Amino acid sequence: MKMIQKLMLLFVLIFWSCTINGKKSDVEAEEKRDYQHFHKEARAFCKAQNFNEDYYFLVDFNVHSGKDRFFIYDFKTNKISNTNLVTHGSCDKFEANETKWEKVKFSNENNSHCSSKGKYKIGKRDYSSWGIKIKYWLHGLEATNSNAVERVVVLHSWEAVGNKEIYPEYSPLSWGCPAVSDAFMELLDAKLRQTQKPVLLWIIE
Structure with missing residues (x-):
């Protein structure tokens, strides 16, 4: 009788464990964002606008700033080839970045120091006083980022930005620029210098 009770208890524990793990997996799956419709739209945009059709950059400011949220999407393989950290704008709030990752504010106004969402054409390579001393001018293509x-919202590197995820800690705040680590900027720079057509950078939330 005791053996039967032990077996029944073991069965209940196994069933409960599987149920909990299943729920956890479901939650994790729900939290993982599907970017396929962004990739599809980006591909069509690049083709229509005569942009580079090998890859584009997608930045998701809905993701915690301590996690990778700068994605290089390869149109040829239909996969994300590289990811890394990237900053968002401070909106003139210069205290420690504690919970502002979930309160990213957007503005197209001058001197707002906020991020601006929308599609950008990555323009001329130029000198920067930050990071590896290289920046790329960003030309806003929508009403949300036309300024x-x-x-001077540009793509550049910054020594303060990590080269790997630091979650649950937060990345520093910028003055509106999508700033990345020095090492990741070297990778981006190498790719951008090889292309003859403009590359799309798309900031979403």
Whole structure:
């Protein structure tokens, strides 16, 4: 009788464990965002606008700033080839970045120091006083980011940005630029210098 009771208890524990693990997996699956419709739209945009059709850059500011949220998507393999950290704008709030990752504010106004969402054309390679001393001008292609050049919102590196995920810690805040690590900027720079057509950078939330 005791053996039967032990077996029944063991069965209940196994069933409960599987149920909990299953729920956890479901939650994790729900939290993982599906970017396929962004990739599809980006591909069509690049083809229509005569942009580079090998790859594009996608930045998701809905992701915690301590996690990778800068994605290089390869149109040829239909896969994300590289990921890394990237900063978002401070909106003139310069205290420690504690929970602002989930409160990213967007603005196209001059001197706002906020990020601007939308599609950008990556433009001229130029000198930067930050990171590896290289920046790329960003030309906003939508009403939400049309002042990017005037605001000097550029793609550059910054020593303060990590080269691997630091979650649950947070990445530093920028003045509106999508700043990446020095090592990742070297990778981006190598890719951008090889292309003859403009590359798409798309910031979403």
